[in-house]
Amino acid sequence: MLSRISRYMPLLFAIMVFTMLYQFIENHWPQPQAIASLISSIHAIAWYLASAALFGWLFLLLGWLHFHERLPDFLKARPLMDILDRLTNKQVIEEGLEKQETAIFIDAESLAEALKQRVIGQNAVCEDISAQIRRRLALSQRGKPVGVFLLAGPPGTGKTLLAKVLAKELERPLLHLDMTQFAAGSHSLSQLLGMNKGYVGSDTYGKLTSGLQDNPNAVVLLDEIEKAHPDVLKAFLTAWNDGFITERSDSNQVSTTSAIFILTSNAGTKRLGEISTQYADDPDALREAAVNALREASFAPEVLNRLDRIFVFQPFKGLDIARVAALEIEEMIRGYGLDVADQGIDPNIILLLMRRYQKLGKLGSSRDLIRAIEEQLADSLITAKKAGLPKVELFLDADQRITARAMLPHGSRS
Incomplete structure (x- = not known):
């Protein structure tokens, strides 16, 4: 702006000279009323522009003095302002802060002890999943769910119970979905993600999207995931990969980045029971063998590839x-x-x-x-x-x- 004012300075001074000439003529040679009014208007505009020019030159002078460090001390004091306003764009930061995921710190040992009080005979699983959740909650920016964990092993060994107790201990709502009810393809998708526009029922959200819309930090329990229809599994891949899932009724993208997904499966029960005993003292070998066993049991490979962790439950003993x-x-x-x-x-x-x-x-x-x-x-x-x-x-x-x-x-x- 200052450079533009400087560019038009000659013109502004010419107007000032013209104004002064007009005053001389007006005082010595009276003019007809119409011409006098016109010249009077020009006179007012000229004084306005001249004043702007004067202030422009003053700002230019102060700028030159500032950059050459010649400003008087009384002009160097800065007005009080938020440091963010002075150093960056505060508004953008405020808007980003509303969307940013915040880090949460939990005591993994206390969580593991609470889980072990209710989930009997699975101490290693309770300790491992507690440590995993602590690490993942501590990340302030994820872009994906807190965790996608598969609990595999014999039925009735505490898989579903662990998810319920975990939700209670973390003080998170539990969204429990029995995947045996979602084995019918397009109908199952409508139940989970809502009905497409124009169809009956398109004015309400699906079970999954409405649940996450209301409780974005829910523990989502997907019981017996292997029984879900392949189209349903594909919908979950987006939730786990991209950090959102799309409600079909209005195309709204519902975030999944604050949720914890717990999958349970009874697939490959016999083989998993054997390897849980065989590799009881080697967690890494146990997980690798569990993945192979689930593949052999025709567990969806695209789901296995997106799991953060597999926890194998052991049969009860003693x-x-x-x-x-x-x-x-x-x-x-x-x-x-x-x-x-x-x-x-x-x-x-x-x-x-x-x-x-x-x-x-x-x-x-x-x-x-x-x-x-x-x-x-x-x-x-x-x-x-x-x-x-x-x-x-x-x-x-x-x-x-x-x-x-x-x-x-x-x-x-x-």
Whole structure:
């Protein structure tokens, strides 16, 4: 701007000379009214331009003095301003900050201990996944989900439970999708990602896109991922690769960069059970063998290529079977709105369930343990609930049947 003012300085001074000449003529040779008005207007414009020229020259002079470090001290003081306004573009930074992923720091050891309290017999998995999540959450810019983890191994060994406990401990919402319900191609895509424009139902989002829109930091549990339709799997590849997934009803891109994806699979169960024992002390060899086993079991290779980590769950053994049995019994009883009294489970019940579980071999599941006793307990639990007695104890009768009886408030049996 200063260079432009300097360029027109000769013209501005010419106007000033003309104005002064006009004043001389006006004072000595009166002119007709019309001409006098015109000249008066020119006079006002000329003074405006002359004033602009004067200030322009003043700025040029101050600029020259500044760059040649000849400014007086009283002119060197800078007005107070945000340092970002002075050194960069503050507005751009503020806008970028809203979109930037922030680093989160967690205590991996505390998280692992909390997981191990609920997920029995999978200590190595709990420690490994806790360390992985700590590292990934500490990254401030990812462009991809926090993690895409596959939990593989025999059914009923705690894969789904781990995802649920992880969401609770991280204080994140859980988005649980049973992938057996998404095996029908285009219909499955509509359920997950919404209906295309113009079709019935296109005014609502899909289960996945709406879930992530409302809770971008969710733990997304994809149970039995191997049973999903190939088109559904392709949709997830975008979510894992590019950091977003597109809602089909309005083409809105929903971010996945703050989410944690947990996949579970029962594919290759027999082989995974074998290698989990064979490589129990070598995690790297275990993961490599697990990938090969899943490939042999026809697990989608495009999914395997995008996994951040594979965790192999081992079958229960020893006291882990007893711990799982006790926890499952407690959980089932709580489902009836009741609690187990302290040491209220007859140890002979646990031993009985352990024997039944061991007979099932490597394909045994903790769910099988509960199915074995739920029908026997249901009626007596309902009776205790109706009586308004909140605590029960379990015992094994002479016929090897498991029975529940309510505990009175003072500790005696009903």
